[in-house]
Amino acid sequence: MDQLKHYQTEIKSALNRYATLLRKDPPPSYKVIVAFDDEHGQYLLREIGWTSEGRIKRTIFHVALQDGKIWIEEDWSEEGIITLLLENDIPADDIVLGFQPPNLRSSGEFAVA
Numbered sequence: 001m002d003q004l005k006h007y008q009t010e011i012k013s014a015l016n017r018y019a020t021l022l023r024k025d026p027p028p029s030y031k032v033i034v035a036f037d038d039e040h041g042q043y044l045l046r047e048i049g050w051t052s053e054g055r056i057k058r059t060i061f062h063v064a065l066q067d068g069k070i071w072i073e074e075d076w077s078e079e080g081i082i083t084l085l086l087e088n089d090i091p092a093d094d095i096v097l098g099f100q101p102p103n104l105r106s107s108g109e110f111a112v113a
Contacts, residue, residue: 007070007090011063012036014084015045018061018077022047030056041065064098069111071098082110 015034022032022045030049037043045061061081062074070090075081082095096111105112 003068004065007065007094008036008038010085010088010090011043011065011070013088014081015043015061015063017084018081019045022060066096067113069094069096069113071096073098075099 012034015036019032019034022028028047028049029051030047033044033046033048035042035044035046041064043061043063043065044059046059047056049056058076059074060076061072063081064071064073070085072082072095082097085095086092092109093111096113097105097108100108102113
């Protein structure tokens, strides 16, 4: 399996695993959805719907494939999707923390871009 297909598979698996956790008992009153766009390299996990407090429409994860790297554009989880990716042998130097300002990326263990 080439690297792109491998990364697509691992991203989808990680998002599906996390979505399953969010849907556990008791099930939420809103939808937990995953959206995969292999053609454009965009992957999302969202919560959409209504609660007693109002409308929910939040992106928990937004992951993109760009220039052979995995870009974490949004991550609002405690554990982080990075943990799942690293556990599945994705090298840290192929992961870009896109939600961080470019000048801060060089001080970490992950790819700068």
